Amino acid sequence: MQGAFDRRTTAEQAGRGVDLRGRHAIVTGANTGIGLETVRVLALCGAEVTMACRDAQRARVAREGLIAGAGGRVEPSRIDIAELDLASLASVRAFAAARTASARPIHLLINNAGVMLPDRRQTRDGFEAHLGVNHLGHFLLTLLLLDRIRQSAPARIVNVASDAMHFAALDEELTDLNWEARRYSGWRSYGSSKLMNLLFAGELNRRFGEDGVAAYALHPGIVQTELARDQPWWMLPVGLLMWPFMKGVDRGAATTVYAATAPELARAGETIYFSDCAPARTPKLAGQAGVAGRLWQRSAELVGHREQGQD
């Protein structure tokens, strides 16, 4: 019911009445913050959920806490854990290989994990970390799981992006994606990776919408999570001042659950970017012909992914 929700809506309210029994969801970055709340609510709706996390011990603790806190409403067998480090393409490949080796369907892929860093860091494969973790890791993961997702249709892919995309430093030609030729800006690089999350969702719809796969991107709001953990100490007072005005994770996961489950979003239409469970404004570049396709191609080259039909 588009329009029935707003910024006060909680994830549980967004998922009310949704029956996900027999559906399997994978949530990346699921051991804390928005991802963990997303797992909790999808499981409450009846889904089987895989928590895809880089630190198995943190994931185990989070899973146990979730089950204990659910007061019997979440069957433990419905939630499993799998290791996935998006900063390593080898880890992404190993994760996807294990998923595709089993016959299990994938109805929902929630690309939620993310980092927000003040300085230039690199992934194991030499990519600037926002590009590598927030976009390329999820890009490769999604492509490697796509056949299974298409076989499981109707299916959805939800990219947790951010309104920080309005500060992106991307041009039409996608110049210097890896921040080698420019003065580095953590914030603009983060914003660029989040714009890539939106462009990627758009291109997924263009290529696979007819196959029953709908892809969305969203801004969760400004949410009380650990996202700012890497920011310098002098940012702490700013965070403390803002904290009371931020959404709790109960509301921070609402738009993710909405994009993943709302019946009216079964097929992706023109609007694929949401905030507060409602359509949200996107940067101009997102509407420019060819950019999303170019990003797809460039990303495939960067991660060394050859698509069917290429030799």
Ligand SMILES: NC(=O)c1ccc[n+]([C@@H]2O[C@H](COP(=O)([O-])OP(=O)(O)OC[C@H]3O[C@@H](n4cnc5c(N)ncnc54)[C@H](OP(=O)(O)O)[C@@H]3O)[C@@H](O)[C@H]2O)c1
């Ligand atoms: N909080 C906000 O205000 C806000 C606003 C706009 C958008 N977002 C987006 O919301 C998403 C969730 O963030 P959050 O706010 O919930 O932050 P968070 O509490 O810091 O959670 C981030 C999650 O991502 C995981 N992660 C980080 N690097 C990873 C890697 N290399 N491989 C696999 N997982 C990795 C973290 O795992 P570890 O715990 O093991 O590090 C954690 O589970 C992100 O995409 C973020 O950009 C958040």
